[in-house]
Amino acid sequence: MGAIDALLSAVRRLVAKIASLFGKESSETSSEKSADEHDVDETLTDQEKYNVEKEDKLLKKDLASAQKHEVADDGVKYESTAQIVGVAEPIGKWTRLVMSERQESLARLFSSGARVGDNGELPNGFWQMFDLKEGSTLSTISSLPSNIEAEQMLIGAMLRDNRICDALEDIISADVFFDPLHGRIFDQVIKINRRGLAANEISLKMFFDNDEALIECGGAEYLAKIAAKASVVFDIRSVAQAVFDAHLRRCLIAFGNDVVSNAYDYDSDNPAEQQIEDAAQRLFVLGSRGRSDRNYHKFSVLVEDVKKKIEAAKGGANALQGVSVGLKDLDQLLNGLQNSDLIVVAARPSMGKTALALNMALSACKSLKNDGKSVGFFSLEMSAEHIASRIISIESEISSYKALSGKISSTDLNQVLKASEKICDLPLIVDDSSVLSISGLRTRIRRMHQLHNIGVVFVDYLQLIKGTTKRSGENRVQEVSEVTQGLKAIAKELNVPLVALSQLSRLVEQRDDKKPQLSDLRDSGSIEQDADVVMFLYREEYYELRKQPAEGTAKHAEWQMKMNAISNVADVLVSKQRNGPIGNIRLFFEPEKGKFRDYTARYDVYDSGGARSG
Numbered sequence: 243m244g245a246i247d248a249l250l251s252a253v254r255r256l257v258a259k260i261a262s263l264f265g266k267e268s269s270e271t272s273s274e275k276s277a278d279e280h281d282v283d284e285t286l287t288d289q290e291k292y293n294v295e296k297e298d299k300l301l302k303k304d305l306a307s308a309q310k311h312e313v314a315d316d317g318v319k320y321e322s323t324a325q326i327v328g329v330a331e332p333i334g335k336w337t338r339l340v341m342s343e344r345q346e347s348l349a350r351l352f353s354s355g356a357r358v359g360d361n362g363e364l365p366n367g368f369w370q371m372f373d374l375k376e377g378s379t380l381s382t383i384s385s386l387p388s389n390i391e392a393e394q395m396l397i398g399a400m401l402r403d404n405r406i407c408d409a410l411e412d413i414i415s416a417d418v419f420f421d422p423l424h425g426r427i428f429d430q431v432i433k434i435n436r437r438g439l440a441a442n443e444i445s446l447k448m449f450f451d452n453d454e455a456l457i458e459c460g461g462a463e464y465l466a467k468i469a470a471k472a473s474v475v476f477d478i479r480s481v482a483q484a485v486f487d488a489h490l491r492r493c494l495i496a497f498g499n500d501v502v503s504n505a506y507d508y509d510s511d512n513p514a515e516q517q518i519e520d521a522a523q524r525l526f527v528l529g530s531r532g533r534s535d536r537n538y539h540k541f542s543v544l545v546e547d548v549k550k551k552i553e554a555a556k557g558g559a560n561a562l563q564g565v566s567v568g569l570k571d572l573d574q575l576l577n578g579l580q581n582s583d584l585i586v587v588a589a590r591p592s593m594g595k596t597a598l599a600l601n602m603a604l605s606a607c608k609s610l611k612n613d614g615k616s617v618g619f620f621s622l623e624m625s626a627e628h629i630a631s632r633i634i635s636i637e638s639e640i641s642s643y644k645a646l647s648g649k650i651s652s653t654d655l656n657q658v659l660k661a662s663e664k665i666c667d668l669p670l671i672v673d674d675s676s677v678l679s680i681s682g683l684r685t686r687i688r689r690m691h692q693l694h695n696i697g698v699v700f701v702d703y704l705q706l707i708k709g710t711t712k713r714s715g716e717n718r719v720q721e722v723s724e725v726t727q728g729l730k731a732i733a734k735e736l737n738v739p740l741v742a743l744s745q746l747s748r749l750v751e752q753r754d755d756k757k758p759q760l761s762d763l764r765d766s767g768s769i770e771q772d773a774d775v776v777m778f779l780y781r782e783e784y785y786e787l788r789k790q791p792a793e794g795t796a797k798h799a800e801w802q803m804k805m806n807a808i809s810n811v812a813d814v815l816v817s818k819q820r821n822g823p824i825g826n827i828r829l830f831f832e833p834e835k836g837k838f839r840d841y842t843a844r845y846d847v848y849d850s851g852g853a854r855s856g
Contacts, residue, residue: 387491388420392484394468397424399478400431401442401469406478407435413482418489426450427465443469493528497521522685565698565739568605570840571827575816576775579606579698579739583820584730586704586769588744588758589779590751594812595743596624597836598779599700600633602741606698607668615697616669618690620683622706626674632836633670637661641834669694680728681710691736699736701729703743704769723768730772744769746778756785760817776818781831783808812838 400407416432419425430449434441443465501521504512512520564578579585579602589595599619607617621629635642638661644650645658671694673686683701690696701707709721726742733740746762758778763769770776786805791797812831816824828841 386420386495387488389484389488390421390424392481392488393419393421393424396478396481396485397427397431398468398470399481400428401446401465404431404435404441407432407441410478410482413479414486414489418486420488420492490528497524497528516682519679519682519685522688523681526685526688565606566609567602568608569601569827569829569838572814572829575823575825575827576819577822579741580774580821581737581739582734583739583774584726584733584772585739585741585775585777586744586763586773587741587777587779588746588763588769590746590756590758592784593779593781594831594833594836594838595779596702597632597636597831597833598812598814598838599702599741599743600629600836601636601838603670603698603700604633604636604665604668607665607670610697611669613697614695616671616690616694618687618694618696618699619670619672620678620686620699620701621672621674622676622678623702624674626672629672629674633665634658634662636836637665639832639835639837642836643834671696676706677708678706679708679710680725683707684728684732687732687736691738696736696738698738699732699740701740701742703745704729705745719768726768726772730774742773756780756782757813758815758817770818773818774820775816778815778817780813780815781811782813783811811841 396410400410414428416425416429419428427446427450430446431441434445439445446465501517504517505514562573562578564576564580564583566573566578567576587595587598603617603619610617619629624632631642631646635645638645638658640650640654640658640661645654650658671690673690675682675686678686687696687699704725705722707725709724729740729742744763746758750756750758750762757780760770760776762778763776783805786801786808789801791801810830810832812829814827814829816827818824830839830841831837832839
């Protein structure tokens with residue numbers, strides 16, 4: 243006899259004992275009892291007998307509580323004790339047990355080695371009652387958090403006053419109820435209310451005529467009983483929160499067991515680091531549930547916030563609403579880097595997009611330092627050491643190549659050392675993880691934000707981030723779409739600007755006019771769609787340098803004149819700005835130092851409709 247069979251025999255013995263207490267022991271139960279006891283005595287090993295005896299002692303503790311529950315919490319008198327405890331009975335009858343007794347019986351099943359999904363003599367739908375993952379074990383099922391009374395009070399309040407349905411729908415859903423019957427009732431009340439009809443005990447009856455669980459609880463009488471509980475409800479949101487809190491606790495238990503189970507699964511192709519990222523993402527999603535009201539904003543409060551910003555901008559000289567990038571003309575066009583914006587900086591290789599990002603990050607560090615905020619820089623291509631050397635080069639205005647190769651004078655060395663001392667305590671946090679999925683990046687940014695209070699994030703670069711779905715690698719456009727949507731979600735979630743660098747399509751090189759356009763964004767139109775700001779970095783000098791004619795010719799003289807005009811010139815083409823004008827900004831760029839400066843010449847500015855404003 244297996245462990246579950248032995249357990250069922252023990253349960254049947256309990257049926258007989260309870261029945262004798264109530265004077266309702268049937269001949270069928272008695273015959274099952276004697277047959278089972280004989281079977282156990284003859285077939286069990288010594289160890290199994292010991293387990294059954296131990297189980298028997300546990301079952302005896304239930305006798306006292308069984309006497310107390312002649313009338314269950316649902317107020318329905320049991321017709322037969324065999325219908326109460328016999329797990330081989332239909333599922334509707336088994337639901338007549340008080341919730342604590344269901345949990346205790348489940349605990350015994352698990353302690354005997356049962357696994358979710360093992361049916362045996364159990365009725366159909368048995369495991370689904372508890373939202374347990376098939377194949378998992380849960381020895382702590384007996385203590386699963388629940389609040390049945392709160393569930394009843396909540397549904398009762400909804401039946402008494404349908405107006406609260408809309409408020410509750412954003413807080414909880416049918417799946418948060420521990421008792422599946424309550425979940426079904428909740429779901430039906432919501433559906434009836436959406437149709438503009440009255441949801442009450444009478445209108446619900448037609449939907450539950452054949453619901454065995456409700457019938458066993460008393461049918462319409464049970465609905466009337468839970469509706470009556472609404473008379474003691476004063477704060478419905480607190481009751482809803484109690485139901486939801488118990489659900490979250492059960493989810494945490496399931497989450498913890500899944501984490502442990504996955505960690506032990508060496509046959510899985512899911513490495514430990516990926517498991518950590520998946521777990522962090524799942525935990526974040528779990529923590530975000532039931533908090534939809536945090537995205538509600540009262541308009542009067544929003545108006546006051548905007549008024550304060552307008553007054554601050556008017557009162558201050560050249561005041562910026564966002565984070566300064568240290569380039570006056572670009573700052574004025576963008577009004578600084580705005581919170582929750584996804585800013586894409588795109589360019590062909592060797593244009594200087596990483597250098598521009600480092601200049602922006604360095605300036606952001608200086609402006610955010612006094613506010614106690616940091617700058618996060620995620621470099622998927624370059625090492626953290628290379629990032630540091632390039633920033634020192636920007637600050638010292640000494641070529642990092644010359645400095646690291648020892649080809650600098652003592653004066654230049656002192657300049658490098660002074661610059662290093664000046665910036666060594668800047669709040670810049672560099673993460674040089676080379677392989678990251680969007681979920682992994684999201685996890686790292688959140689962690690960095692918690693530890694260092696990040697004020698702006700830079701990511702170099704977008705196309706190196708992988709998608710998280712199993713099929714994303716098969717469709718590059720879909721994968722990039724997932725990445726850009728994820729980046730925008732991070733910016734909005736943390737309410738910080740996120741600057742993402744991006745490559746451009748090679749098709750640019752096939753045109754005579756190599757100035758980038760929005761259609762040149764590589765791999766996906768979602769970059770343009772999801773970004774709040776798209777700006778391209780373009781250096782005509784880079785292309786003209788490769789067209790040098792033979793020296794001493796007329797063409798060479800013309801070429802030299804053009805090179806003199808465009809030398810060290812970099813154009814930032816702001817081709818999209820969701821909340822501001824577009825335009826072209828001219829900068830001065832020294833590639834060997836990685837340094838960008840303001841350019842004194844005029845630049846063209848256009849409004850979002852394309853009208854030139856000088």
